[in-house]
């Protein structure tokens with residue numbers, strides 16, 4: 532009796548927390564990932580973070596931050612506080628609702644469909660990641676978690692970043708779309724009155740959160756009036 536009760540309580544506790552998995556793969560665009568994680572936390576959402584091995588190189592290149600599994604909390608704080616213009620301590624973050632899983636940990640929670648999550652946002656998604664998820668390779672936790680989203684029919688948003696795109700990648704993106712994923716190119720728009728690099732980053736991050744149904748105020752929405760955003764930003 533006792534072990535069963537313990538298990539039931541454990542399951543109930545587990546279901547209480549339903550995070551978004553955020554997978555960061557090795558495409559350019561680590562500021563997009565930071566903006567999405569900040570946006571989720573600001574909306575009161577919990578985050579399970581997976582950072583691919585290759586994305587440590589893009590993070591180092593784009594921010595100077597060396598992301599270490601053993602010091603993920605400090606390194607993530609530095610990353611999330613950084614402005615897209617490279618200015619440190621631009622944002623304040625509370626990491627209490629973040630759980631970090633090393634990319635090599637294939638026994639981690641998000642590798643199973645029975646682990647409760649709302650869905651997964653891959654931001655940015657490399658073409659290697661697109662290929663891996665389209666083929667179901669599960670070469671690391673990020674790709675395995677994405678395959679789990681597809682098999683469980685949960686929300687999967689793939690913010691692919693590459694240009695130009697090969698025919699192979701285009702076919703793999705169609706395969707992901709047909710499997711139920713939202714394919715969301717990391718392609719900033721200029722109708723929302725951007726005046727700084729952070730505005731362009733936040734536009735893409737905001738569209739990712741839109742696809743997830745998470746409320747935010749990261750960009751100014753189109754109101755049906757040409758030039759409205761430009762006049763409001765003083766342009």
Ligand SMILES: Cc1cc2nc3c(=O)[nH]c(=O)nc-3n(C[C@H](O)[C@H](O)[C@H](O)COP(=O)(O)O)c2cc1C
Pocket residue numbers: 555556557558559583584585586588589592656657658659660692693
């Ligand atoms: C500085 C840097 C920038 C890169 N930018 C991109 C990119 O924008 N898009 C892409 O598909 N791959 C890019 N790559 C290549 C990927 O990192 C590489 O394909 C890697 O295998 C992806 O692995 P992952 O999907 O497991 O993270 C970049 C690599 C480096 C080092």
